[in-house]
Amino acid sequence: MITRRETMAMGLGVATITLLPISANAAADEAIAAYTGGAAVSEGGVTITAPEIAENGNTVPISVEAPGAAEIAIYADGNPTPGVAVFKFGPAAGSHRASTRIRLGGTQDVVAVAKMPDGSFQQAAVEVKVTIGGCGG
């Protein structure tokens, strides 16, 4: 016989299991933590521009901008390896923005993390829906 208490416990178990997939992008979180050295990352301060829907994941145009930033790193949390690129801006840079084209293996979030000259970090993310993935195979 199943008591009410047991039913509640089972419900809790299901809830725990459904919460676990949140750590699916742990590789991206780890890569970002390795880049920031574990420092706190605040939202905002960075603008990341990408198409809402990318038909071809082989070449997705993205732009990042972070006024005053020393560096901007880009991560794709659904790719086999999350790291995409790191831009370091030198003294002769005319702005703190850059554009490039990236590969996305599927629909996922693209994250830009800006390193400010004072050592703090700021980030922004954008979701890109990918119709055809760009990781070959």
Add this chain to the structure above:
Amino acid sequence: MSDVKPRIRLPRSVKAGQAAEVKTLVSHVMETGLRKDADGNTIPRMIINRFTCEYGGEMVIDMALEGAISANPYVEFDIMVGEATDVVFTWYEDGGAVYTQTEQLAFG
């Protein structure tokens, strides 16, 4: 690799003290090292892993590239125009090959 060919577009004319938009593209397969050939063997990674642009001896941008950058890497950024004319672009490939191209800004 012999098929690495940089293409660079600078503004037609620039003025000192203003930002100049630069567009660069280099022909390169950017092999990720994740793909397999018809026999199931992994194709080894061969990418441009670093790109730099220097202007008047100072760094403009120093970019680290991963396999997630598309084939024929395209990069767009701005230079703060000063006195100098020469802009030096350098691409670093896996395996140590380095490709350099120097362009001149046209003041107008």
